[in-house]
Amino acid sequence: MDFAEEKERQLEEIRATGKMVAPDGTTVAHYIDDYLEYIQNGRTLQRSALFIYKSLKARFGKIRIEKLSKHHLSAFIEDRKREGVQGVTIAGDLSMLSSVLRHCSETRYLNIDPDLADMSRKSIKTEHKLRIKSREVECVPTQSELDAIISQYDGRKRQEIDMPTIIEFALATSMRQSEICRLEIEDLNHEAKTVLIRQRKHPTEKEYNDETVPLLPKAWAIVERVVAGRISGFIFPYNPKSVSTSYTRARQTAGIKRPTRFHDIRHKAISDFFAMGLNVPQVALMSGHKDWQTLKRYTHVKPSDVHVAHGALSDKMEDTKSINENMSVMAAQIAELLAISGK
Known part of the structure; x- marks a missing residue:
């Protein structure tokens, strides 16, 4: 059967049943490539997403698309479990495979089960006894821990990365090390005191976004000090992985037992923004989060913080009340003087 006859057969099958049998020789790998080509029209996937699709091709690529079964996916979950992979990561992999299967069913009209990967993902917790909900991060560094870590860099010669400044900047901005x-430098706006973050990670979609964010006074002062007359290039020309590794080594050298990571500075910074009195939309602009449900994982507000905030608000209200009372007295006095001068 030639190409034209095969296409006509497929169209007739779709008209009759709404679905068609996958063409001979087409595999899971074929349709992963087809899906990627389909969705990347006008958008760029993160390298991490492309890596996962590559891994899925290596695992399932040779299987004919209509032969993919629950048994294949269950074996995949168990293999990943033995490798020490967390349930939330496995669920993410299956979610991406589910997108491919839905594409096959809804866009290519293949007669397959589009819910196969979703059903396996739901079995991770019940049948495979793995957590599929990410744990709340509790290793937010304290200021004393950060001071101890920073002190490890004092007096070091031939220090390639200015880690104290990087840590200080992370606290002032809540940015990831990447x-x-x-x-x-070219993306700094000296008048507005902002910087453009190129290809910023989107919290829910596997794509990049450019975003302009404000640099508060402390962060702007750091940038001015670091740039020091340069007009182009990276502000902090370091490898992100090296930054993370250096932080971890300094933490260990400082004798800090809690496994706080460089990324956890971001949690502290966001909590500090709320303590300053910034509201949710303002903090979300700084951190890059798109909704409160995601952002709240990074907040670590204590009961004492609420008391402090309430006290500050009460003081402000008392000050406002006092100012209003003084203004009323002054207005009355001015009116009395005007009345006297008019006599």
């Missing part, structure tokens, strides 16, 4: 190390 974002910090991608900032370019």
Whole structure:
């Protein structure tokens, strides 16, 4: 059967049943490639997403698309479990495979089960006894821990990365180390005191977004000090992985037992923004989060913080009340003087 006859057969089958049998020789790998080509029209996937699709091709690629079964996916979950992979990561892999299967069913009209990967993902917790909900991060560094870590860099010669400044900047901005190390001098706006973060990670979609964010006074002062007359290039020309590794080594050398990571500075910074009195939309602009449900994982507000905030608000209200009372007295006095001068 030639190409034209095969296409006509497929169209007739779709008209009759709404679905068609996958063409001979087409595999899971074929349709992963087809899906990627379909969705990347006008958008760029993150390298991490492309890596996962590559891994899925290596695992399932030779299987004919209509032969993919629950048994294949269950074996995949168990293999990943033995490798020590967390349930939330496995669920993410299956979610991406589910997107491919839905594409096959809804866009290519293949007669397959589009819910196969979703059903296997739901079995991770019940049948495979793995957590599929990410744990709340509790290793937010304290200021004393950060001071101890920073002190490990004192007096070091031939220090390639200015880690104290990087840590200070992360606290002032809540940026990830990958974002910090991608900032370019040309993207600074000296009048507005902002910087463009290129290819910023989107919290829910596997794509990049450019986003302009404000640099508060402390962060702007750091940038001015670091740039020091340069007009182009990276503000912090370091490898993000090296930054993370250096932080971890300094933490260990400082004798800090809690496994806080460089990324956890971001949690502290966001909590500090709320303590300053910034609202949710303002903090979301700084951190790059798109909704409160995602952002709240990074907040670590204590009961004492609420008391402090309430006290500050009460003081402000008392000050406002006092100012209003003084203004009323002054207005009355001015009116009395005007009345006297008019006599």
